[in-house]
Each structure stands twice: as structure tokens, then as C-alpha cells.
Amino acid sequence: MKILASLVKRNTKLFFKDKGMFFTSLITPAILLVLYATFLGNVYRDSFMMGMPEGVTIPEKLLDGFVGGQLFSSLLAVSCITVAFCSNFLMVQDKVTGARADLTMSPVKSSTLALGYYISSTIATLIVCFAATLVCFVYLAIVGWYLSVLDVALIIVDILLVVTFGTALSSIVNMFLSSQGQISAVGSIVSAGYGFICGAYMPISQFGNTLQKVLSFSPGTYATSLIRNHSLRGAFAEMEAIGLPTEAIDGVKMAIDCNVQFFGHDVSLWAMFAVLFISVAVLLAVYILLNVYRNKKKK
Amino acid sequence: MENIIEISHLSKSFKDVKAVQDLSFRVKKGELFAFLGVNGAGKSTTISIMCGQLTKDGGTVKINGVNQDEHADTTKRDLGVVFQNSVLDKALTVRDNLESRAALYGIFGEAFEKRLAQLCVLLDLSDLLNRTVGKLSGGQRRRVDIARALLHEPKILVLDEPTTGLDPQTRKLLWGVVSDLRKQENMTVFLTTHYMEEAAEADYVVVIDAGKIAAEGTPLDLKNEYTADFITLYGVDEEQVKSLGKPYEKVTDGYRISVTNTAEATSLIQKYPQLFVDYEIVKGKMDDVFLAVTGKKINGNGGEEA
Incomplete structure (x- = not known):
């Protein structure tokens, strides 16, 4: 246990001290912020207004709170995955630098090493994502706060779950990498691509039918939807309270992926939680089995 | 041990x-x-x-x-x-x-x-x-x-x-x-x-x-098995070295004579004491051993020298 704790400490320290690795992990959230500042904010705002019946006036604070919540959910949905991938690249970096050979030269079990990477990557990702959450909460408090204590608690649960999912997924992918070039390639693909396929940059509802159906098999779709539902629940409740038509609100929910369908069936929030839980369990089982298989093969 | x-x-x-x-x-x-x-x-x-x-x-x-x-x-x-x-x-x-x-x-x-x-x-x-x-x-x-x-x-x-x-x-x-x-x-x-x-x-x-x-x-x-010994002889001319009947090469300030082993060097010195006034005997180097054993010369990076 002490050996595992020491490995986790070493890995986590390395992630935050290795400026290259740390700043690379922040590229995707930074891109999202730039997109938001330049045009995405207006796109969110306009698409919301388009879904409202003519003549309806929305208080500016509510509109800002709604758009801010959408940004917040998109930002976290991508960060939980991309930061997990970047922090977990340490397991590949260790192979590239030779540190892995140094670690395995000792009598430490390879399962302890694998668990060390997983736990430290989870911790590092959680630190970055919770820091981002805090900043977003401050921003929402300034532009328009509609979150209840339960919403905040559920957002924290969402982050924990999505980070666990991201770390498990990255652990499996990164196991097969062994060079700096592969790190760059996978890093670029994940950074550039994940934001699109999880609906962070653009709602999945705006994609073509086939792509929507394909993406309904991706746990990332439900991860984004969960965070979005919890970060916008208060804003939607306020919309109802000021008398906006329920049909219009439902239309907006559908348009921004708060309501997700799986082959025509609505997916409830509990089902989304279940999808993520099962995905994490399956990915972790695969990660463990791959490690066991590799160890047996080595022997 | x-x-x-x-x-x-x-x-x-x-x-x-x-x-x-x-x-x-x-x-x-x-x-x-x-x-x-x-x-x-x-x-x-x-x-x-x-x-x-x-x-x-x-x-x-x-x-x-x-x-x-x-x-x-x-x-x-x-x-x-x-x-x-x-x-x-x-x-x-x-x-x-x-x-x-x-x-x-x-x-x-x-x-x-x-x-x-x-x-x-x-x-x-x-x-x-x-x-x-x-x-x-x-x-x-x-x-x-x-x-x-x-x-x-x-x-x-x-x-x-x-x-x-x-x-x-x-x-x-x-x-x-x-x-x-x-x-x-x-x-x-x-x-x-x-x-x-x-x-x-x-x-x-x-x-x-x-x-x-x-x-x-x-x-x-x-060294004994794979390389020769060398006597470096100073203060003599080439004709004198030639008279020893052994392979040699010119080095700075003298001549480097190749002998099979130290015993042969000793016998040479005893036979021609007048020539061996200023000299030194050295064994072959590990480079020579390596070359003799593998037929390869090793360069500074550990590669094989062309």
C-alpha cells in the first residue's frame, strides 16, 4: 500500500511539474474558451432564442446563466476526458524515457505500477477539473446563478464519474502506445475530436441521423448530457417559473442534448448514470485483464 | 571465490x-x-x-x-x-x-x-x-x-x-x-x-x-593469448633494428618491435645487450585483443569501425 501511495505521489507530481504535459492537457479547454469568446457564446444564445416563441422576452441574467451553464457543461465534458488522456500519457512517457525500465527493475509488481498510473491520473484529472469547476461556478455566480445545492452535488458526482470513465478509457488506449510520436498523434486526435463527438462544441442533435445513432452508442454522449442537465436544471426551472411554454423549453432541451434518445427512446438521467457506471466497470475490467494477459505473456 | x-x-x-x-x-x-x-x-x-x-x-x-x-x-x-x-x-x-x-x-x-x-x-x-x-x-x-x-x-x-x-x-x-x-x-x-x-x-x-x-x-x-608483446627501442638506427630480424615500425624517437611474448623479448635483450640500452616492453592492448578475437575494430560509439 505504501509503495502504491509512493508511486501515485511520484506520478501526480510529475504531471504537474512537467509543464509540457500539464499545459497540453489544458489545450482543449482553452480552445473551447476561445471559441466561446469569439462566436460560440452567440451561437448558444441565438439557437436558444430561435427555439422560443416570438414576442417572448427572456431576462438577460437568465439568458447569461443559461449560456454560461452550456459553456460550463461543454468545458467539463471535454476536460474530464482530455486531461485524463494527457495525465495518463505518463505511462507512455515512462516507456520513452526509460523510467519504466528503472521501475520494473525493482521488485514492485506490475499490477501495482498499473494501478499507480490509474489512480494518479484520476487524481490529477480531478484536481484540474475541480479547479475548472470552481472557476466556472465563480463565472456563473457573476453572470447568473441558478444552481441548487443538489445540482452542485450532482455536478461533482458527474465529474467523478466522467473522470473515472476518461481515465479508464485512456489507460487502455495508452497501454498500446510506446513512442513520443504516438503520444502526439493520440493527443491531437483526442483533443481535436472528442469535443465534437461528445457534443461539447456542437450539440449532437444538430448532426445527421446516422451519426446521431452511432454516437448514441458512445458513453461520452451521456456524460455530456448528464453534466449539461445538472448545470442547466436551475435555469430551466427558472424559465418555467417565469412562464415560458413547456413545449418551447422541451424543444431547447432536445436541441442542446439535455434530452437524448437511443433509437427513438428517451434516455433518463438514471439510465445515463447506469451507462457510465457500466462503461467504467467494463473498461476497468478490460484494463485489468490486459495487464494480467501481458504479465502472463511476459512470463 | x-x-x-x-x-x-x-x-x-x-x-x-x-x-x-x-x-x-x-x-x-x-x-x-x-x-x-x-x-x-x-x-x-x-x-x-x-x-x-x-x-x-x-x-x-x-x-x-x-x-x-x-x-x-x-x-x-x-x-x-x-x-x-x-x-x-x-x-x-x-x-x-x-x-x-x-x-x-x-x-x-x-x-x-x-x-x-x-x-x-x-x-x-x-x-x-x-x-x-x-x-x-x-x-x-x-x-x-x-x-x-x-x-x-x-x-x-x-x-x-x-x-x-x-x-x-x-x-x-x-x-x-x-x-x-x-x-x-x-x-x-x-x-x-x-x-x-x-x-x-x-x-x-x-x-x-x-x-x-x-x-x-x-x-x-x-593479451598473452591474442596479442604480441612490443619492445620500443630508443637511441638506435634503423639498420641496427633490422639486424634483429623482427617485424618493426617507426614510432616517435624510436622503433616498435613486435615479439611473440615476453620470453622472446628477454632472449632478444640477452642476445643484443649493446642495442637494448634505452627501451620499454609493453603488452598488446585490449583493442588488439578485440580485433584479433572478433576481426572488428570498435569505434568511440561502440559501433563497428569501417
């Missing part, structure tokens, strides 16, 4: 490439053992197998009497390895690096501080502890590498081409430390190198070529 490393019939192939073929050798406790070969000869493969980094196709490896196949964890505790390139975490401090590596051997808290203090004295590390490894000079980093290898007080120190790329002063410093370790702790040192002058200092040398042992013995045995 008892054997501390016993390698028998070791073999390893990578697809069609036979990296190591039926390799068998022994390393005695406390000796400086040199493993010589050009790049790709099979040195690193052998070390990787010995250290449990690579699986073997056949043969046995015993470290300190323990079969590696049966108790890999025990054999790993007996080995401390200094890699050719530093493999410590460059972004962390020296202390963080040593602390995290010591933990892998179950060395924590006070036990770690005690060992760290000993290594600081041995390797003069005190001033470096809070510095980032990536910002250390080559020589300082090498000292930290050795400290890492010695953290768990191994019985065998494996040095994998430890002086490659180092300046002469750092090389000297490193060998000073290794020499102290051998004297003070009777440590066995397993060295791979392509610097022949380093191999010449070893107690026992194994020359490996294409995965097989090409020659082995003490440096003196190898």
Missing part, C-alpha cells in the same frame, strides 16, 4: 535474429567483470534478461545462487543498475527521485533518510538533493544514477556503458566511486563497455560477438 552470477546456455531470438546464442559464463563475488562487444553483439539483451526485463528463450540465470525463474523478486533485490542514459525523472528533484525509487524496495521514512545520508557522503550529493535532475550536469546526474542503483544496497552493481558520452574528468570521478565501493563493500561490478582501457582494468573479461562468447579470461590471459 564463489560465483555470484551464473549464466548457463542462455539464448534469445527476436524473430530471425539470434541475439544471444548458448551463452554461458560466471562472475565471481567481488570482481570487476567486463562484458565487451560492439553494438548489437548481445550485451544489452543479456543484461535485460539478467535483470528480469526480458524473457529468455532458453537457459538459466542464477543471481547469488537464486534461480531467476523461481524467485525474480529476490534476484532483483541483488541487482543495482546504472543505465547508459539516465532514466530518472528530469522534472523532479534528486530527493524526490531517490525517495520514490527507494519506496519500490520498501525503504521509507527513517530508513530512507539513513540510506540517503550514507549515499550523500559516498557520492557527495548533499548539495544536489533539492535540485531538479534535468538541470544537473552530466557528471552530477551520473552520481545520482549511481545513488539510485545503490539505494537498496545491492550485491551486484551493473554498469551498462556508464561512461559513454562523459568527459574524462567525470569518467575518472565515476571510476573513483566504483573503486571505493569495491574496496569498502566488496561489491561485484558487472560492466559493459566499449572503452577498451576500462576493460583492461577488469578482473575478468568476456568478449561477445554475434551473441556468442568469442573469448574470455583475465586481461593478461587475453
Whole structure:
């Protein structure tokens, strides 16, 4: 246990001290912020207004709170995955630098090493994502706060779950990498691509039918939807309270992926939680089995 | 002296490439053992197998009497390895690096501080502890590498081409430390190198070529067996040297005469005492041994010289 704790400490320290690795992990959230500042904010705002019946006036604070919540959910949905991938690249970096050979030269079990990477990557990702959450909460408090204590608690649960999912997924992918070039390639693909396929940059509802159906098999779709539902629940409740038509609100929910369908069936929030839980369990089982298989093969 | 490393019939192939073929050798406790070969000869493969980094196709490896196949964890505790390139975490401090590596051997808290203090004295590390490894000079980093290898007080120190790329002063410093370790702790040192002058200092040398042992013995045995002796004669003219009837070459201020062995040199001196007033007799060098054994000349990077 002490050996595992020491490995986790070493890995986590390395992630935050290795400026290259740390700043690379922040590229995707930074891109999202730039997109938001330049045009995405207006796109969110306009698409919301388009879904409202003519003549309806929305208080500016509510509109800002709604758009801010959408940004917040998109930002976290991508960060939980991309930061997990970047922090977990340490397991590949260790192979590239030779540190892995140094670690395995000792009598430490390879399962302890694998668990060390997983736990430290989870911790590092959680630190970055919770820091981002805090900043977003401050921003929402300034532009328009509609979150209840339960919403905040559920957002924290969402982050924990999505980070666990991201770390498990990255652990499996990164196991097969062994060079700096592969790190760059996978890093670029994940950074550039994940934001699109999880609906962070653009709602999945705006994609073509086939792509929507394909993406309904991706746990990332439900991860984004969960965070979005919890970060916008208060804003939607306020919309109802000021008398906006329920049909219009439902239309907006559908348009921004708060309501997700799986082959025509609505997916409830509990089902989304279940999808993520099962995905994490399956990915972790695969990660463990791959490690066991590799160890047996080595022997 | 008892054997501390016993390698028998070791073999390893990578697809069609036979990296190591039926390799068998022994390393005695406390000796400086040199493993010589050009790049790709099979040195690193052998070390990787010995250290449990690579699986073997056949043969046995015993470290300190323990079969590696049966108790890999025990054999790993007996080995401390200094890699050719530093493999410590460059972004962390020296202390963080040593602390995290010591933990892998179950060395924590006070036990770690005690060992760290000993290594600081041995390797003069005190001033470096809070510095980032990536910002250390080559020589300082090498000292930290050795400290890492010695953290768990191994019985065998494996040095994998430890002086490659180092300046002469750092090389000297490193060998000073290794020499102290051998004297003070009777440590066995397993060295791979392509610097022949380093191999010449070893107690026992194994020359490996294409995965097989090409020659082995003490440096003196190898020189006697594979190279000639040389007499360098000063203050004579070429006609006088020619009269000796031995192959020779002109060197600065004299002539270098090749003789089969020291006995022949003695007999020559006794036969022509008037010529041998100012002279010196030297054995062939390890470079000559290597060339004679493998037919290859080794260059400064460990590659084969064209």
C-alpha cells in the first residue's frame, strides 16, 4: 500500500511539474474558451432564442446563466476526458524515457505500477477539473446563478464519474502506445475530436441521423448530457417559473442534448448514470485483464 | 571465490535474429567483470534478461545462487543498475527521485533518510538533493544514477556503458566511486563497455560477438593469448633494428618491435645487450585483443569501425 501511495505521489507530481504535459492537457479547454469568446457564446444564445416563441422576452441574467451553464457543461465534458488522456500519457512517457525500465527493475509488481498510473491520473484529472469547476461556478455566480445545492452535488458526482470513465478509457488506449510520436498523434486526435463527438462544441442533435445513432452508442454522449442537465436544471426551472411554454423549453432541451434518445427512446438521467457506471466497470475490467494477459505473456 | 552470477546456455531470438546464442559464463563475488562487444553483439539483451526485463528463450540465470525463474523478486533485490542514459525523472528533484525509487524496495521514512545520508557522503550529493535532475550536469546526474542503483544496497552493481558520452574528468570521478565501493563493500561490478582501457582494468573479461562468447579470461590471459608483446627501442638506427630480424615500425624517437611474448623479448635483450640500452616492453592492448578475437575494430560509439 505504501509503495502504491509512493508511486501515485511520484506520478501526480510529475504531471504537474512537467509543464509540457500539464499545459497540453489544458489545450482543449482553452480552445473551447476561445471559441466561446469569439462566436460560440452567440451561437448558444441565438439557437436558444430561435427555439422560443416570438414576442417572448427572456431576462438577460437568465439568458447569461443559461449560456454560461452550456459553456460550463461543454468545458467539463471535454476536460474530464482530455486531461485524463494527457495525465495518463505518463505511462507512455515512462516507456520513452526509460523510467519504466528503472521501475520494473525493482521488485514492485506490475499490477501495482498499473494501478499507480490509474489512480494518479484520476487524481490529477480531478484536481484540474475541480479547479475548472470552481472557476466556472465563480463565472456563473457573476453572470447568473441558478444552481441548487443538489445540482452542485450532482455536478461533482458527474465529474467523478466522467473522470473515472476518461481515465479508464485512456489507460487502455495508452497501454498500446510506446513512442513520443504516438503520444502526439493520440493527443491531437483526442483533443481535436472528442469535443465534437461528445457534443461539447456542437450539440449532437444538430448532426445527421446516422451519426446521431452511432454516437448514441458512445458513453461520452451521456456524460455530456448528464453534466449539461445538472448545470442547466436551475435555469430551466427558472424559465418555467417565469412562464415560458413547456413545449418551447422541451424543444431547447432536445436541441442542446439535455434530452437524448437511443433509437427513438428517451434516455433518463438514471439510465445515463447506469451507462457510465457500466462503461467504467467494463473498461476497468478490460484494463485489468490486459495487464494480467501481458504479465502472463511476459512470463 | 564463489560465483555470484551464473549464466548457463542462455539464448534469445527476436524473430530471425539470434541475439544471444548458448551463452554461458560466471562472475565471481567481488570482481570487476567486463562484458565487451560492439553494438548489437548481445550485451544489452543479456543484461535485460539478467535483470528480469526480458524473457529468455532458453537457459538459466542464477543471481547469488537464486534461480531467476523461481524467485525474480529476490534476484532483483541483488541487482543495482546504472543505465547508459539516465532514466530518472528530469522534472523532479534528486530527493524526490531517490525517495520514490527507494519506496519500490520498501525503504521509507527513517530508513530512507539513513540510506540517503550514507549515499550523500559516498557520492557527495548533499548539495544536489533539492535540485531538479534535468538541470544537473552530466557528471552530477551520473552520481545520482549511481545513488539510485545503490539505494537498496545491492550485491551486484551493473554498469551498462556508464561512461559513454562523459568527459574524462567525470569518467575518472565515476571510476573513483566504483573503486571505493569495491574496496569498502566488496561489491561485484558487472560492466559493459566499449572503452577498451576500462576493460583492461577488469578482473575478468568476456568478449561477445554475434551473441556468442568469442573469448574470455583475465586481461593478461587475453593479451598473452591474442596479442604480441612490443619492445620500443630508443637511441638506435634503423639498420641496427633490422639486424634483429623482427617485424618493426617507426614510432616517435624510436622503433616498435613486435615479439611473440615476453620470453622472446628477454632472449632478444640477452642476445643484443649493446642495442637494448634505452627501451620499454609493453603488452598488446585490449583493442588488439578485440580485433584479433572478433576481426572488428570498435569505434568511440561502440559501433563497428569501417
